[in-house]
Amino acid sequence: MDFSDILASSIHDIKNSLGLILNSLDDLIANPENHIANPRQASLLQHEAQRANSNLIQLLNLYKLGNEQLVVQIAEQNVDDFLSEVVADNQAVCNALNLSLTYACDPSLTGYFDAELIQSVLDSTIGNARRYAHTRILLSADNEAGYLVIRVEDDGSGFSGKLPLWLPDTSEPAQNAGNPARTRLGLYFASSIAQLHKTPERTGRVRLKNSHILSGGCFELWLP
Amino acid sequence: MTDDFSKKHYLIIDDFTDMRAVIRSILRSLGVNHIDQARDGNDAISQMNHKRYDVVLCDYNLGSGKDGQQVLEEARHRELIGVDCIFIMVTAENTREMVMGAVEYAPDNYLAKPFTKDLLKSRLDKLFERKAHLSDVNKALMAKDYGAAIQELDTLLADSPKNLSDLLKLKTEICLMANRHDDAMAIYEQVLAVRDITWARFGMGKVLYAKKRHAQAQDIFRQLIELNPNLIAAYDWLSKTQVAQQQFNEAEQTLHAAAKHSPRGLKRQQLLGDLALGNGHAEAAEAAFGHAVTLAKHSILNTPALFAGLAKSKASNNKPVEALKVLGEIDKTFPDKPEAILYKATATATIKQQQGDTAGALDALRSAEQTMTQFGEASHFKLDLEMAKTYALLGQQDKATELLQKAIANNHDDDEFLMEVVRTCREAKLEYDAETAIREIQQGVVKTNNMGVQLIRQGEYDAAIKLLHDAAEEMPGNKTINLNAAKANIMKMEKLGATHADILNVRRYVERVQALAPQDWRLNDVISRLRKLAPKV
Incomplete structure (x- = not known):
């Protein structure tokens, strides 16, 4: 297994988790009966989760760029x-x-x-x-x-x-x-x-x- | 538009219960009412087998068993979903590797995880719009009426739509299926005049290949690889042009490089194994067939030929025990399939002959011969070739030559197959001048065809039909001859009225071609003309 496979498979898992977090937060924010979280806090969490997600994609692409594995499809x-x-x-x-x-x-x-x-x-x-x-x-x-x-x-x-x-x-x-x-x-x-x-x-x-x-x-x- | 969400049937495929629940709740919030779920590839296939879905959302990574690509392959291959179904592949990594991996069946769209409700809605809206926009084109494609599909596309193109470039690309793809190379070429030139775009440059290479301008095609694929070393499909096509020019070692190297970039392509590994074995590189062949067998495990495209290839490579690498063990797997994987019995027998004969066990080899050969009789006239040409190789190896030159002769006659205009014949002769060190034989047989077939056409022109229908009928009986696997025989009958009926006997004859020819190549671009014309004469077809 080379490093890019390890990276890809870790990212797969992390993104699954991020997806669950993001969608649960979506439900929390949309739910008027939610008394657990302050919507503002939930939104900030969502914002950071999405940033983590785009950072992950950036990381994978940067890694590939460095290894000349990045394919451009114009x-x-x-x-x-x-x-x-x-x-x-x-x-x-x-x-x-x-x-x-x-x-x-x-x-x-x-x-x-x-x-x-x-x-x-x-x-x-x-x-x-x-x-x-x-x-x-x-x-x-x-x-x-x-x-x-x-x-x-x-x-x-x-x-x-x-x-x-x-x-x-x-x-x-x-x-x-x-x-x-x-x-x-x-x-x-x-x-x-x-x-x-x-x-x-x-x-x-x-x-x-x-x-x-x-x-x-x-x-x-x-x-x- | 809301009907797209409320009336349509959706299938979610994901191995994680939580992920399925998330996607389900997103779809519900978009107003979707009909949602089914599948936990793995087999579950998905069995549900698609029972019900028609409008939208399939499939995760690429499904744990052990089939992956998302294999689910898509099987669903399209078995026609469980049609061109009107929207198949979306959900992936965690970005999708470009999959796109570049040059897969045979591409999904309608890729969706990167995690996605928001808004994105899924916007994506689905666009896909529905696109399907609606292309619905007439797709209808024609489903009927395999390529001419009508192109006409419908031209109507859409005349409105200078937003997605002009997508439509042009689609048009070239249909043109290639319909053998309209010049039309496709004109579009490529038009696109390239504005800007160097990969798909257009690539298409130009394909047309040049089809026109047998192999060296020029080769230059294009080389340039594409130079510009973009990760463009896997360009390697596949480069190796095709190399094979066409009998550069078998170079073709093997090209595929080897492609497989290194993208090891998950089953067909590529099989081709690589075949080439390597023929070139005497048994170790490379063993590696490639080994990959292929593993990749094919859950795939609809699995075939006993992979196991036979692996066994032969292992035997050539002095691993006879392992080789026989691989052959043992054939029965387990393909129980009661005559094709499997044949490959097992020919591979056994090859391995025993290599080990000096002539009696054992002859035994296996006899069992292969018996299996061949079960196929009747419908034996696939690949099987003929496999038999011919085995005969040659066991020193039965006459029988090998006879089979090759038959295979050439049945496929006189399939250049790729003919090159395989040439390669087989070289590999088996057969004293048979395949290239001369091919030329002579081609000339014979072309002459018969031309005579048939001329007789029809002169109104001598019966003479034309007899001539083409005799040829078709002699070469039942020759698609061109069968189609021309069918056409001669049809033209006679169009002129002089339909008869029951003629209709039966035409059907027989058509069925032969359908069995060999259901996608053949010439079939639709013959079938629709037959329908006019005999509406009950």
């Missing part, structure tokens, strides 16, 4: 369909945290990317934004300069440091107020996945800035 995707699923998957936790999560894009917009990998990047970015947003998280997508740009913004206090910041072109790590180490790993993951998307002329990148549409931090994925 296909043409309808971006509206794609974002609607990402939002659906994260909606419950955001609702529970009293955050509005919405997306905006042209229904006919299409792009070329690996839906599963990009979804895992967006999941962990949204997970991060949940920590900083005051009331809103907004996803959007557009065609700009021959790239598909997908944005995740919040109305929190924004990124600190020199902005805008392109990744991976810079050696200066971006800092997000709370937990720099965790943010850095997330950004490393995001920019590695972005770079796997390339055409002969262009390569995918990540950009951080503040105050795009909302007042807070704005994470951008530029995909060729």
Whole structure:
């Protein structure tokens, strides 16, 4: 048994547990007769369980990336369909945290990317934004300069440091107020996945800035 | 739309009671009323055998026994679920390995665990919408009427839909089934002109292969592997092009590399074992057949040929005791199957001959011959080939040659099979010039066909029918000849009116082809024309 099998099988078990936790919390929160848990606490638990889940996926993908086992499957995707699923998957936790999560894009917009990998990047970015947003998280997508740009913004206090910041072109790590180490790993993951998307002329990148549409931090994925 | 949830029948397959309960409560909250549950693969298969489900949610990991992929394989193979059923594979790891593993039957969708109620709803909504959108295409596909399926798709494509790229891809897949290579090629070129997309590049390789432009196809598959070393299906196709060019050692190496990336492919391991054994690499063959036997344990695709291959490899590696033990497993695994008895007998003959026990080998060969008589004209060509190999090994060149001759005539236009004949002769060191024989037999069959067509054109129906009928009796396993004989009868009836005797003849030809290749793209045309002449078919 090699390590990637061990990792995969452990992750399988952990995800089963996380699934049970998440769904039980869902029931608890939805049940008006629940007097055990304070709904706010239950929501926070749910939020952390979902973060643990996206971290696990990130971990497995990073491991594979390091071992050149990660397969990229780039296909043409309808971006509206794609974002609607990402939002659906994260909606419950955001609702529970009293955050509005919405997306905006042209229904006919299409792009070329690996839906599963990009979804895992967006999941962990949204997970991060949940920590900083005051009331809103907004996803959007557009065609700009021959790239598909997908944005995740919040109305929190924004990124600190020199902005805008392109990744991976810079050696200066971006800092997000709370937990720099965790943010850095997330950004490393995001920019590695972005770079796997390339055409002969262009390569995918990540950009951080503040105050795009909302007042807070704005994470951008530029995909060729 | 709510009917999709309230009226439809759902099956949940998971080995964990708690997980089943969770999924069940999610479905209930979406308004689903009809939910059944299965705790393992066998339970699932038996429930699908008794009831038609609209949606199946199956966990990939089902503990010991069948895994989710094997459940799907068996359900599709035995037609327990149709194209109108939505099969969703639930997985914990991400799904790309499974997708890249180049499986024969793909689920409609993968769902990563854990999933929320909102995600499942949004996913199901989309899948229902897609099935509804494609319902006419799927109806045509179920009737194996590929021409109609393509027409329906063209209608959908004309509206420039949201999922244009998916539809184009689906169209090329149907074009390939329907042997419309040029139509598929045009789409690949159109897609590739905008951007280098893997499925289109891949499809181009498949078309080039079908057009026997093997070297060009090989280049494409090599490029794909270079760009993406984990694209397993590209290895499978690269090895096909290598076999077609008689590069058997290279083909073995290619499959070996693929099996290293993705060891769970049963057919790949079997092919690898076959190639390795033929190339004289008994150790590699033993490893591959060993994997195959283990993988096939709970699979509908299990076959005695795997055990025979493993036994022969073990014998070649000087492990005769283990080899005979493997053969003993055949009876237990496939009780009373003539195919199993045959493989056991031929493998026994091979092993005994290698050990110098000529009398024992001849005994086993006689039992194989007896079993062969049970198959009648319907013997599968793989069995003929297995018999021919055994005859050759035991020094009975004439009988081997006669069988090969028959096998070639029955499959004159199946290039992959013909290459297996060539490989068999080389492997068995048979003094038989298979390539020349193939050329001559092909010329004969083509000539008969052309004469038949010409006679029909001249209105000489009876002469055409007699000519093609005689040929079909001589080569009952030849699909092309049987179909052309059927067509000659049909055209006569279309012109001069149906007769009972002609209808019976056509049915006989059609049944032969159906038994050999139920998916043959030419069948639908013949069957629907026959239906017009004899509505009761």
